[in-house]
Amino acid sequence: MSETKTLFQAFKQTAYQAGGHGKRDVGILKQAIKEVDGRAESDIYGTGKLIEDFQDKMAAFLGKETAVFFPSGTMAQQIALRIWCDKKGIKKVAYHPLSHLEIHEEDGLKELHGIESILLADKDRLITLEDVVSMSDNIACLLLELPQREIGGQLPEYETLEAISAYCKEKGIKLQLDGARLFEILPYYQKTASEVCDLFDSVYVSLYKGVGGISGAILAGDKEFTEESKVWKRRHGGDLISLYPYIISSDYYFNQRIHKMEQYYHEAKELAALFNGCQNVSTKPKEPVSNMFHVHIALPKEKLEPILVEIYEAAGIGLTSYLKEKTENECCFEVSVGDAYADLPKEDLKKTFRMLNIKLSEMKNVSPSI
Amino acid sequence: MSETKTLFQAFKQTAYQAGGHGKRDVGILKQAIKEVDGRAESDIYGTGKLIEDFQDKMAAFLGKETAVFFPSGTMAQQIALRIWCDKKGIKKVAYHPLSHLEIHEEDGLKELHGIESILLADKDRLITLEDVVSMSDNIACLLLELPQREIGGQLPEYETLEAISAYCKEKGIKLQLDGARLFEILPYYQKTASEVCDLFDSVYVSLYKGVGGISGAILAGDKEFTEESKVWKRRHGGDLISLYPYIISSDYYFNQRIHKMEQYYHEAKELAALFNGCQNVSTKPKEPVSNMFHVHIALPKEKLEPILVEIYEAAGIGLTSYLKEKTENECCFEVSVGDAYADLPKEDLKKTFRMLNIKLSEMKNVSPSI
Known part of the structure; x- marks a missing residue:
């Protein structure tokens, strides 16, 4: 089994995820069409x-x-x-x-x-x-x-x-x-x-x-x-x-979330600050200007993956499902804040970043290239 | 209001339709995903x-x-x-x-x-x-x-x-x-x-x-x-x-209907015979080789439309929602037999074609061009 698959699997097994709106499953469609009249014409x-x-x-x-x-x-x-x-x-x-x-x-x-x-x-x-x-x-x-x-x-x-x-x-x-x-x-x-x-x-x-x-x-x-x-x-x-399955769900979630963009933006700044508070980590941009940012960590992929898996298992929060190799000694991943962030148990989130900082501080100190 | 719109509206108000699987409404999607586990991944x-x-x-x-x-x-x-x-x-x-x-x-x-x-x-x-x-x-x-x-x-x-x-x-x-x-x-x-x-x-x-x-x-x-x-x-x-709304519904209705193609084929032959039994009407092909055929009626559109509207209202069965002008003196439309045919009240279907034959026989006899 590859290391990547292990990180992906560990992420999928977490109870909470830092980014996104929750799992992309059929429930998204079920929820959106629940209240729509079945007689509505295609x-x-x-x-x-x-x-x-x-x-x-x-x-x-x-x-x-x-x-x-x-x-x-x-x-x-x-x-x-x-x-x-x-x-x-x-x-x-x-x-x-x-x-x-x-x-x-x-x-x-x-x-x-x-x-x-x-x-x-x-x-x-x-x-x-x-x-x-x-x-x-x-x-x-x-x-x-x-x-x-x-x-x-x-x-x-x-x-x-x-x-x-x-x-x-x-x-x-x-x-x-x-x-x-x-x-x-x-x-x-x-x-x-x-x-x-x-x-x-x-x-x-x-x-x-x-x-x-x-x-x-x-x-x-x-x-x-x-x-x-x-x-x-x-x-x-x-x-x-017929495009209605997409239209109905677009309309439903637009109505649910269009007023939450400000919240996601502030939460993204909060989450980015947590990442930036860790050794060998920096975000791009340093302060997000939307709900998204990239996280750069100055460690080789094979060293970072087991650290993340350990943290996911200990604190129950998934930070990313993948790592992209930026260089031999640096990985990065994308975070987009959505509904899931507000549901994170704050103590578990603190524990996650406390562990991340400790683990990364233990590693040879290499500054991220950005 | 145009004549076409009147036929379309009369068709939509019929209790039964000769072709198709019933209305193309959101109910089709609701039915297909009802039994799918919401946790199924996109x-x-x-x-x-x-x-x-x-x-x-x-x-x-x-x-x-x-x-x-x-x-x-x-x-x-x-x-x-x-x-x-x-x-x-x-x-x-x-x-x-x-x-x-x-x-x-x-x-x-x-x-x-x-x-x-x-x-x-x-x-x-x-x-x-x-x-x-x-x-x-x-x-x-x-x-x-x-x-x-x-x-x-x-x-x-x-x-x-x-x-x-x-x-x-x-x-x-x-x-x-x-x-x-x-x-x-x-x-x-x-x-x-x-x-x-x-x-x-x-x-x-x-x-x-x-x-x-x-x-x-x-x-x-x-x-x-x-x-x-x-x-x-x-x-x-x-x-x-995500293509799953289409995939789930394709799979659901494939399972429901793939074994009914023989039934649709036989019903199409039966329905075509009813059309061919009317004055000034012929189908193409004469005997269908699938669930579909075209109906040609040797009447100008403006004469045929009120006849169809009258029959829809009297017998409650819609034969077509539109008429295409083939020539000045001939109209045609397409019929594809699906689930709806088996649900037609047989007496109303007989009444529909009896009326159609009488009405068309009353018109000046013009043979369809095909």
């Missing part, structure tokens, strides 16, 4: 009250004219970029080197749409206004991910966003928001979704991150844009006869 | 027991090495054709002029994959061996739809299928089965799914036609093919974090 190929009501609700929340429900963000964003490229007659877009489109989609944007990507900024930092202004390529669209997940969920200053938006408007570059975690950043910016979205021509939000639905995404923009997106949705094979 | 990006078990079950049923669950057949089939085109280095495939790919997918195959389609046969007849043999283009793949839905669900002789399959094998042309309604034709052919699929390199089946699930499709073939299809599934945005 959506049919993107039409019907059930899908249209939810789309209208999301459009209003995001402050856009119209919104379309998609099975996935992968599909929604490729389509958004394709529409803007076709409109401009330029098959080039720009985004961060660690954008979902670049590293998690098997090059769908290139293979299906023939769109070339210009990578802005370095892998380990945010896109700046200077990156955008100094770009030599002529692009149709710039995609900004808020927060930038793969570097721990970092955010630019709001003024930077405004400046990039103004620049793009001036230059005729369309601006697409990868808002997979848009709801989660609103407490930090102290802005409404609508205010943030107003800086962008088109917007994608996910419904199973902070919201905790089952699957699904919203793509929003003006009517011409979203109507065209429906045609592409059909081309992609995403215009399913 | 599939995660195509992995996990829930999705793998169902894929294995479908692979075994279809007699293929492996199977992959897709959110839609549109996605599954474009991907199948793309894989075969890439393998052969030829961006050309052949299929029927009324294939789903040609008329219902907004040209996804061309727009996303750059694949050209060669249309075989005429719109109103099946593809023959001669059509395939005399094709001058060099193609990567031939797609055959069984039954050919848009012409009433017709089927070639089984010997023709075998001959086309043998010819394709000899010529190195890959053969893809559009088996949206594969389960529904097995009683006519008196073959197992596995026997039919053995004639094809790759196979798609739908899980919400005769099976009556919510959405979803299976693509099956050898391991190399299906592994590649998973990469394309991700590119298309179809590799959802």
Whole structure:
């Protein structure tokens, strides 16, 4: 049995988990549809009250004219970029080197749409206004991910966003928001979704991150844009006869959790401080700006894993189910705070971090590289 | 209010419907997940027991090495054709002029994959061996739809299928089965799914036609093919974090209905005979070869609609919710027999057709064009 499997198994056996909304099991769906009238009619190929009501609700929340429900963000964003490229007659877009489109989609944007990507900024930092202004390529669209997940969920200053938006408007570059975690950043910016979205021509939000639905995404923009997106949705094979299992659960958990984003944000800061209080541990960002952050621990994977397994078994709280090797001597993992955090027994949480600090202090002191 | 809306509304108000499995409402999902343990784990990006078990079950049923669950057949089939085109280095495939790919997918195959389609046969007849043999283009793949839905669900002789399959094998042309309604034709052919699929390199089946699930499709073939299809599934945005609402309902209704296909087939023949017994009515095919057929009535739409509305209100059985204008003097609609047929009160069904025959006999006698 591999070490990784052991950590994964130990995590699954913990009574409590520090991140997330609890287990991703069928109970999530059962809970969401419990109160729905069985006679409620299915959506049919993107039409019907059930899908249209939810789309209208999301459009209003995001402050856009119209919104379309998609099975996935992968599909929604490729389509958004394709529409803007076709409109401009330029098959080039720009985004961060660690954008979902670049590293998690098997090059769908290139293979299906023939769109070339210009990578802005370095892998380990945010896109700046200077990156955008100094770009030599002529692009149709710039995609900004808020927060930038793969570097721990970092955010630019709001003024930077405004400046990039103004620049793009001036230059005729369309601006697409990868808002997979848009709801989660609103407490930090102290802005409404609508205010943030107003800086962008088109917007994608996910419904199973902070919201905790089952699957699904919203793509929003003006009517011409979203109507065209429906045609592409059909081309992609995403215009399913029935999307209601995802829509019902998206709506249910949106209503449950949209007002809890501020709570998750404060809890993420609290949890990050606990990690930063331990020897050889640091979080990225140091102080979270949403419900998420990355934890870096300056130990080789094979040394860290048994320590975590021991702590999980002793204190009953799982911190992570996996470790990613950053270097030979450093591991990292992602934490997204959700409903589970508030349920943690505080004494067990203290015990967890007391043990972690002691165990890590016993190891040869190696500072994390970040 | 338009005439069409009136027919649609009258249909929706009937107590019974001649076709289908009953209303497509949220109750379908509620019923399917009722007995599932809420602690059952979600599939995660195509992995996990829930999705793998169902894929294995479908692979075994279809007699293929492996199977992959897709959110839609549109996605599954474009991907199948793309894989075969890439393998052969030829961006050309052949299929029927009324294939789903040609008329219902907004040209996804061309727009996303750059694949050209060669249309075989005429719109109103099946593809023959001669059509395939005399094709001058060099193609990567031939797609055959069984039954050919848009012409009433017709089927070639089984010997023709075998001959086309043998010819394709000899010529190195890959053969893809559009088996949206594969389960529904097995009683006519008196073959197992596995026997039919053995004639094809790759196979798609739908899980919400005769099976009556919510959405979803299976693509099956050898391991190399299906592994590649998973990469394309991700590119298309179809590799959802959770597909379980569709998988659970597909499995539930597959188990409920896979043994009823013979019953639906016989009931379809019975129902078609009732239609054919009326003046100015004929079905296509005359005797169904699956659970489906088309009904052609030699009357203008504006004359037929009030007749149907009157019959629905008098006898309580809905025959169709829509009429398609075939010509100025002829309408048609599709019937797919499912669970609903067995529940029809036989006296009301007799009354329905007695009324229909009388009403249609009163009209000026115009023979249907088919």
